[in-house]
């Protein structure tokens with residue numbers, strides 16, 4: 001979306017201090033985009049896109065690997081690479097949680113994919129350096 005489209009351009013009811021309704025929001029898109037109704041439907045597509053980022057799940061997975069790192073430290077395993085990776089993932093996740101992802105979908109998609117990749121890499125790193133290799137993930141209790 002263009003930088004010069006302000007909050008009020010989409011959230012047209014802020015002036016009347018009314019609740020944002022779906023119809024009014026969509027109408028704002030349509031009005032500004034040459035009365036093309038496709039721009040109303042786009043709001044629903046954006047919502048679906050945000051849902052498919054599955055941010056809560058990314059968060060859960062990262063938290064789990066963070067806990068595994070703590071356990072590995074306690075276990076005396078080598079964890080520096082994994083720590084690096086999860087710190088990086090955490091930074092990206094914080095960015096992602098900062099605003100409503102719908103406002104910057106492309107950026108959010110990019111962040112989400114970074115969190116996912118970094119978390120997976122950290123998980124692999126941990127397994128590679130695990131001294132008790134015979135234990136499955138499930139044997140690690142948090």
Ligand code: HEC
Nearest residue numbers: 001005006007008009010011020025043046047100102103
């Ligand atoms: C291009 C249009 C657009 C612009 C510009 C925009 N928003 Fe939004 N905003 C949306 C859409 C679409 C949603 C998602 C609405 C939904 O899913 O119900 C949203 C959601 C929100 C929400 C969450 C509302 C809720 O009930 O969940 C807030 C708060 C918000 N915007 C504030 C702002 C602010 C503050 C600005 C300016 C800095 C801004 N928006 C600029 C389109 C826009």
Ligand code: HEC
Nearest residue numbers: 001002005009010025026028029030032033039040042043
């Ligand atoms: C006040 C006017 C305004 C409003 C309101 C607005 N837009 Fe836009 N939108 C623009 C402008 C200006 C651009 C930049 C066009 C360009 O760069 O070619 C743009 C670009 C876009 C683009 C990318 C280029 C394209 O045309 O496909 C999409 C998608 C889009 N808007 C969807 C929406 C949606 C969905 C909403 C409502 C949530 C919305 N816009 C609300 C003015 C507006």
